[in-house]
Amino acid sequence: MARRKIIAGNWKMNMTPSEAVALCDTLKDLVKNDEVDVVYCVPAIDIVPVAQAVKGSNVHVGAENFYIEDKGAYTGEISAPMLKDAGVEFVIIGHSERREYFKEDDCFLNKKVKKAFEAGITPILCCGESLEQREMDVTMDWIRLQIKSDLAGVTADQVKSMVIAYEPIWAIGTGKTATSDQAQEVCKGIRDLIAEMYDADTAEAVRIQYGGSMNAGNAAELLSKPDIDGGLIGGASLKPDFGKIVNYNK
Numbered sequence: 001m002a003r004r005k006i007i008a009g010n011w012k013m014n015m016t017p018s019e020a021v022a023l024c025d026t027l028k029d030l031v032k033n034d035e036v037d038v039v040y041c042v043p044a045i046d047i048v049p050v051a052q053a054v055k056g057s058n059v060h061v062g063a064e065n066f067y068i069e070d071k072g073a074y075t076g077e078i079s080a081p082m083l084k085d086a087g088v089e090f091v092i093i094g095h096s097e098r099r100e101y102f103k104e105d106d107c108f109l110n111k112k113v114k115k116a117f118e119a120g121i122t123p124i125l126c127c128g129e130s131l132e133q134r135e136m137d138v139t140m141d142w143i144r145l146q147i148k149s150d151l152a153g154v155t156a157d158q159v160k161s162m163v164i165a166y167e168p169i170w171a172i173g174t175g176k177t178a179t180s181d182q183a184q185e186v187c188k189g190i191r192d193l194i195a196e197m198y199d200a201d202t203a204e205a206v207r208i209q210y211g212g213s214m215n216a217g218n219a220a221e222l223l224s225k226p227d228i229d230g231g232l233i234g235g236a237s238l239k240p241d242f243g244k245i246v247n248y249n250k
């Protein structure tokens with residue numbers, strides 16, 4: 001069965017609640033496409049107004065972060081059950097910005113992946129190499145390490161339902177996109193790894209996105225590759241151009 005494409009925006013730390021509602025309004029008609037899943041991963045404070053604004057549309061709401069405990073004395077944190085109750089269906093885990101700036105390591109990320117599943121939220125698990133790692137030719141070794149650690153103890157059925165995002169760090173926010181062949185090569189490498197860790201059915205089912213300076217001009221070519229099942233889009237998800245990415249096949 002063909003995998004359904006999934007195009008997700010990662011708004012990062014952008015959009016006040018009122019700006020968020022205005023953006024949903026601007027994008028409403030532009031992101032209609034029955035053939036793909038569309039997700040807005042938004043800052044925590046925007047989740048409730050965005051869930052309200054996209055109600056009844058084809059847009060799913062995603063979060064960018066949560067803490068691994070369900071509740072308690074963790075001042076300032078938000079739990080997975082809170083996200084779920086607010087209407088969140090997807091959550092980004094392991095983004096390179098959280099790995100780098102907030103020192104989230106693979107052991108912690110593994111706990112987050114399991115907690116997301118426990119709460120009934122689909123993880124979008126990010127992985128990707130630095131420019132230095134690519135130049136040293138250790139890209140796939142690094143990504144294998146990340147995925148093996150992040151998915152330790154995660155079942156085949158869970159993996160089948162989740163999303164993995166390949167985001168080369170050197171392509172994020174730089175305007176420097178991986179070529180479609182480079183992106184395809186790593187996405188295929190990830191799928192082969194899943195086959196190795198689980199089985200062929202699981203590898204066939206898991207959806208793998210590319211992320212890193214994806215835009216209206218390069219989306220169609222990236223998404224034409226056999227192992228690229230979608231995109232995780234930063235900058236271009238905040239503009240009407242996001243509608244063009246969602247409708248890359250029109």
Ligand code: 13P
Nearest residue numbers: 010172173212213234235
């Ligand atoms: P840009 O699309 O802005 O490069 O960001 C990619 C990204 O980090 C998505 O998670």
